[in-house]
Structures are given as structure tokens and as C-alpha cells.
Amino acid sequence: xxxxxxxxxxxxxxxxxxxxxxxxxxxxxxxxxxxxxxxxxxxxxxxxxxxxxxxxxxxxxxxxxxxxxxxxxxxxxxxxxxxxxxxxxxxxxxxxxxxxxxxxxxxxxxxxxxxxxxxxxxxxxxxxxxxxxxxxxxxxxxxxxxxxxxxxxxxxxxxxxxxxxxxxxxxxxxxxxxxxxxxxxxxxxxxxxxxxxxxxxxxxxxxxxxxxxxxxxxxxxxxxxxxxxxxxxxxxxxxxxxxxxxxxxxxxxxxxxxxxxxxxxxxxxxxxxxxxxxxxxxxxxxxxxxxxxxxxxxxxxxxxx
Amino acid sequence: xxxxxxxxxxxxxxxxxxxxxxxxxxxxxxxxxxxxxxxxxxxxxxxxxxxxxxxxxxxxxxxxxxxxxxxxxxxxxxxxxxxxxxxxxxxxxxxxxxxxxxxxxxxxxxxxxxxxxxxxxxxxxxxxxxxxxxxxxxxxxxxxxxxxxxxxxxxxxxxxxxxxxxxxxxxxxxxxxxxxxxxxxxxxxxxxxxxxxxxxxxxxxxxxxxxxxxxxxxxxxxxxxxxxxxxxxxxxxxxxxxxxxxxxxxxxxxxxxxxxxxxxxxxxxxxxxxxxxxxxxxxxxxxxxxxxxxxxxxxxxxxxxxxxxx
Numbered sequence: 120x121x122x123x124x125x126x127x128x129x130x131x132x133x134x135x136x137x138x139x140x141x142x143x144x145x146x147x148x149x150x151x152x153x154x155x156x157x158x159x160x161x162x163x164x165x166x167x168x169x170x171x172x173x174x175x176x177x178x179x180x181x182x183x184x185x186x187x188x189x190x191x192x193x194x195x196x197x198x199x200x201x202x203x204x205x206x207x208x209x210x211x212x213x214x215x216x217x218x219x220x221x222x223x224x225x226x227x228x229x230x231x232x233x234x235x236x237x238x239x240x241x242x243x244x245x246x247x248x249x250x251x252x253x254x255x256x257x258x259x260x261x262x263x264x265x266x267x268x269x270x271x272x273x274x275x276x277x278x279x280x281x282x283x284x285x286x287x288x289x290x291x292x293x294x295x296x297x298x299x300x301x302x303x304x305x306x307x308x309x310x311x312x313x314x315x316x317x318x319x320x321x322x323x324x325x326x327x328x329x330x331x332x333x334x335x336x337x338x339x340x341x342x343x344x345x346x347x348x349x350x351x352x353x354x355x356x357x358x359x360x361x362x363x364x365x366x367x368x369x370x371x372x373x374x375x376x377x378x379x380x381x382x383x384x385x386x387x388x389x390x391x392x393x394x395x396x397x398x399x400x401x402x403x404x405x406x407x408x409x410x411x412x413x414x415x416x417x418x419x420x421x422x423x424x
Numbered sequence: 425x426x427x428x429x430x431x432x433x434x435x436x437x438x439x440x441x442x443x444x445x446x447x448x449x450x451x452x453x454x455x456x457x458x459x460x461x462x463x464x465x466x467x468x469x470x471x472x473x474x475x476x477x478x479x480x481x482x483x484x485x486x487x488x489x490x491x492x493x494x495x496x497x498x499x500x501x502x503x504x505x506x507x508x509x510x511x512x513x514x515x516x517x518x519x520x521x522x523x524x525x526x527x528x529x530x531x532x533x534x535x536x537x538x539x540x541x542x543x544x545x546x547x548x549x550x551x552x553x554x555x556x557x558x559x560x561x562x563x564x565x566x567x568x569x570x571x572x573x574x575x576x577x578x579x580x581x582x583x584x585x586x587x588x589x590x591x592x593x594x595x596x597x598x599x600x601x602x603x604x605x606x607x608x609x610x611x612x613x614x615x616x617x618x619x620x621x622x623x624x625x626x627x628x629x630x631x632x633x634x635x636x637x638x639x640x641x642x643x644x645x646x647x648x649x650x651x652x653x654x655x656x657x658x659x660x661x662x663x664x665x666x667x668x669x670x671x672x673x674x675x676x677x678x679x680x681x682x683x684x685x686x687x688x689x690x691x692x693x694x695x696x697x698x699x700x701x702x703x704x705x706x707x708x709x710x711x712x713x714x715x716x717x718x719x720x721x722x723x724x725x726x727x728x729x730x731x732x733x734x
Binding site: 132133136137140141143144145147148150151152154155157158161170171172173175216219220223226228229230231235238239242244245246247248249250251252253254255259270271273274304305329332333334335336340351352354355358388391392394395398399402403406407410 | 436442447450451454462465467526532541547560573574636669687690707
């Protein structure tokens with residue numbers, strides 16, 4: 120009995136820390152999660168109530184017409200298609216190149232291996248700047264071209280380092296045995312390396328896919344063709360148009376036109392939130408599924424990067 | 425014997441060349457997309473007016489570099505942009521310990537599902553783009569958003585307020601958004617480092633009667649300081665490069681004077697007002713300073729830890 124009492128006395132400070140940490144981390148979690156929840160419940164609530172800021176804790180008069188409407192918006196389905204295409208194609212290309220180069224740079228037979236590796240890795244530390252980049256892309260004919268989403272980001276030094284580190288950790292005997300049996304460089308890669316390094320490729324695939332899905336600057340700078348707009352860019356344009364509607368309201372004095380603009384603006388608010396949801400949902404869906412791979416990737420990166 | 429050996433060497437060499445041919449297309453991609461743009465720096469020495477090609481007639485030497493400081497207005501503008509860049513990066517650097525402490529105390533939570541939940545939820549914002557962050561910010565903080573309407577309901581605010589259209593505390597707010605997006609993710613690195621700490625050391629300290637705070641202070645934090653140090657060094661190396669997307673999204677006519685950082689300024693200069701050559705000149709100077717910072721940080725790291733990070 121006396122022993123327990125003693126223990127409790129010692130742990131009083133610890134307990135206080137416990138309580139405080141629980142409270143603080145609950146707040147952090149709330150701050151990170153609530154915005155998503157707020158937009159989700161507003162996108163399915165009565166638009167009028169939502170516009171007046173009444174929807175705060177749970178959806179009111181839920182309906183799904185916003186989602187139906189949003190998918191009828193001009194260009195949105197096409198933008199979704201472009202976003203999915205660039206994410207799928209871009210991820211496959213980036214991951215395969217990272218795997219292949221990671222493997223090749225681990226091969227001691229490769230002619231001038233160190234030099235090529237340094238040339239690739241050095242690109243992590245410099246950047247020509249936005250204008251030279253823009254001019255290069257124009258010169259290469261990548262303006263208003265789908266491949267502007269793929270080629271410039273195809274070779275990613277950081278992912279290559281991750282793959283190289285992983286390949287180097289595989290026992291060399293595995294490769295040597297296959298080579299004695301007459302397997303060539305490519306056969307070894309496809310038959311032996313690729314199946315073994317799958318875990319790190321999964322990590323890289325997530326990073327690459329999220330980067331592709333989220334990318335916005337390339338569309339902003341190099342794409343004027345509406346057919347190549349992505350979801351991110353479409354969302355950006357909706358937010359912009361909402362802001363300009365706001366300024367329209369403040370500048371026009373006519374009551375009737377104000378009412379009309381407000382009606383459009385109201386719809387705009389809901390549409391904007393719904394578009395936001397449409398862009399966020401894919402990330403939310405894959406995120407918990409792939410979360411376990413993050414730590415692994417980061418730890419390998421921390422050792423080497 | 426000798427013959428066989430040299431044959432083997434030959435074979436290895438030929439194989440090496442063949443392998444080089446396999447990676448050649450990718451090396452060309454790197455040269456094309458990362459090295460070839462460097463050629464664009466010559467525009468800083470010309471009076472470039474797109475779409476006309478460069479010609480020696482337009483060569484202006486160091487005109488653009490001189491023009492940055494040629495009159496009062498330009499100096500004021502440049503100083504303003506530099507001030508914002510330094511303020512944003514400075515605040516980030518000042519609070520760079522935050523993710524570390526976030527990880528340390530998160531690790532103290534004994535209830536595993538709760539810890540997992542917090543980690544999952546706080547990492548999520550890292551995976552959305554700045555466009556989405558702004559879309560969310562707009563929904564939450566515009567004049568019809570929950571903050572404004574609750575503020576009015578509780579009598580804190582007198583009327584609807586659009587919090588994004590304000591020139592107050594812009595730097596700090598930008599840091600808050602950056603932290604909202606990145607802190608959970610940055611904490612993962614420290615959590616990985618913490619999981620590498622020898623359990624026995626902590627147990628031994630506890631047996632000797634160390635409280636949790638003492639364990640944190642004398643074991644956990646010293647063990648992850650090297651990680652922190654590397655990240656601070658990287659932070660310093662990229663002091664001038666805040667990126668432009670965040671500020672591009674959050675910029676409006678109210679906060680313009682406080683939000684324009686170098687990267688955004690360079691973009692606006694070229695795309696907005698057609699100052700291609702001047703913008704290239706500025707980003708060239710920026711790159712120069714960044715390389716020097718990187719080298720210095722790396723040297724310093726070698727001095728302190730005995731190894732660099734590049």
C-alpha cells in the first residue's frame with residue numbers, strides 16, 4: 120500500500136504532463152481535421168444555410184445536387200481526366216526510371232558510374248530559375264503539350280538515391296548467381312531487382328503520385344489550352360472567380376444587380392467547396408492506405424540524403 | 425592465364441559501355457531539363473524582348489544588375505522584397521524546433537491508437553497542394569466562414585470579417601499556414617530518430633528515479649539533436665528560396681507589401697510586367713547567394729559534426 124502511494128507521488132508531475140499533452144494534441148488534431156470536415160458537411164448542406172455560416176457541426180438538410188452540378192460544370196470532367204492521366208503516367212514513368220537508374224548506379228561495371236551519378240544528384244542543389252525554365256520548355260515545344268507534365272519531372276535524383284541505397288542492401292550473390300547463369304543487365308533488373316525492391320517503389324510511387332496530383336505551377340506557366348487543364352488549376356480558377364465576384368458586389372450600387380450577384384455568389388460558394396472536396400477526396404482515399412510506407416521511406420532518406 | 429584475364433577485363437569494359445548506352449537516354453533527359461536551362465542565364469546580359477531571338481545588338485552587359493540599385497524606387501522595392509523574404513525565412517528558422525518538440529511529446533503519449541490518430545491527422549495537410557490549402561483557408565476564414573460567423577455570434581466581432589484580406593501579422597500567419605501543412609510531416613523524421621534510441625538507456629534512467637521530463641531533457645532531446653541540426657542547416661541553405669506557390673495563392677491587394685518574397689517577385693516581374701532580363705538577373709544573384717549559403721552550412725556542419733550533409 121505504502122509502495123503504491125509513493126509511486127503515485129512520484130508520478131504526479133508525469134500525470135500532469137500526460138493530461139496537458141492529451142489536451143494539446145487533441146487541439147492539434149482538431150485544427151488539422153476540422154477544415155476538411157467543415158467543407159465536407161457544407162458541400163452537402165442546404166446552400167442557403169451554408170452561405171449564412173449556419174453549418175458548423177453537422178450537415179443541415181443534406182442533399183447531393185452540388186456534386187451533380189459540379190460534374191456538369193464545363194471542363195471539370197476533362198480536368199479530372201487530365202489529372203488522373205498525368206498522375207498515372209507520371210508516376211509509372213518516374214518510378215520506373217528511379218528503379219532502373221538506382222539499379223544501374225549500383226553496378227560497378229557501368230562506365231564512368233560515379234560521374235553520371237554526380238551529374239544526376241547535383242541537380243538537387245541548383246535551379247536555373249523560372250524564366251530560363253519557361254524559355255527552355257517553349258523551345259522544346261512543351262508548351263500546351265501533355266508531356267510537359269511528365270518529362271521534366273521524370274528523373275528525380277532523390278528517388279534514385281533511395282532506390283540505389285535499397286539495391287545496395289540486397290546481397291550481391293543474388294545478382295552474381297543470375298549473371299553466371301547468363302542473365303544480362305536488363306534481365307537481372309526485371310527478373311531479380313524489380314521484385315525485391317517493391318517496398319521502396321511503393322513509397323516512391325506515393326510521393327510521385329501526390330506530387331503529380333498536386334502540381335499546379337506547370338499548368339499555370341505553360342498551359343493555355345483548356346483541354347490540358349488539371350483539377351488543381353480548375354479549382355484555382357474557381358477561387359479566383361469567387362474573389363472577383365466579391366469585388367463586383369462591393370463596387371456595384373444597383374440593388375437588383377447586387378441581389379443577382381449574391382445569388383450567383385451563393386451558388387459559387389457551394390460549388391467551390393464541392394470542387395475542393397472533389398480534389399481532396401482522392402488524396403483522402405489513398406492516404407490511410409499508404410501511410411505505413413512513409414516512415415520507411417523517410418528513414419532510408421534520412422540515412423542517405 | 426594472362427590472356428584469359430585480359431579477356432575478362434575486356435568483357436567487363438564492353439559490358440560497362442553497353443550499360444552506359446542503357447542509361448544514356450535518361451542522362452540526356454537530365455541534361456536537357458536541368459542543365460540546358462542554365463544557358464538562359466545569358467538573358468541577364470541582354471535586353472531580351474520575346475519572341476525575338478537574342479542578338480549581339482541587344483547585349484547590355486551589366487545594365488540589369490546596375491539597374492537594381494539605380495534609383496530610390498527600385499531600391500525600396502528590392503529592400504521590401506528582401507525584408508519579406510528574411511522575415512518569412514527568419515520566423516521559420518526561429519520556430520524550427522517546433523516539429524521536434526511536437527514529435528518528442530507525441531512520443532510520450534502512451535495510448536497507441538490516440539498517438540496513431542494524431543500522427544495520421546496532422547500529416548494529412550502535407551499531402552494537399554497550396555491551391556487546396558488556400559481553398560480551405562478561404563472557406564474557413566472568409567466573411568461567411570465559421571470563424572467570422574461564430575465570432576459574431578459570441579460577440580467578439582462586430583460584423584463579418586474576411587480574415588484573409590488583412591495586412592496584419594502577414595508573416596506570422598504565413599508561418600502558421602506553413603506549420604499547419606508541414607509540422608506533422610516534419611515530426612515523422614524525429615519520431616523515426618526517437619524510435620532509434622536505446623530502450624535500455626531510458627529504462628536505466630527511470631530505475632534511477634528520473635522523471636519523464638528528465639528523460640526527455642537528458643536522453644530524448646540530446647539523441648535527436650543531430651537530426652535537428654542537419655535540418656536547420658538545410659533551412660539556412662535555402663534561406664532565400666521560400667518557393668512561390670504559398671505566397672502566390674495568399675497574395676491579395678491588402679497584404680501585397682508584406683507577402684512578396686523573392687521567388688514571387690521574380691515571377692511577377694517576368695510574367696506580369698515582362699521584365700524578363702531583370703528577373704533573370706535577380707534570380708541569378710539569388711542562386712549565387714544560395715550556393716554560398718549551402719557551402720557555408722555544409723562547412724559548418726563538417727566542423728561541428730565531422731560530416732557534411734551534401
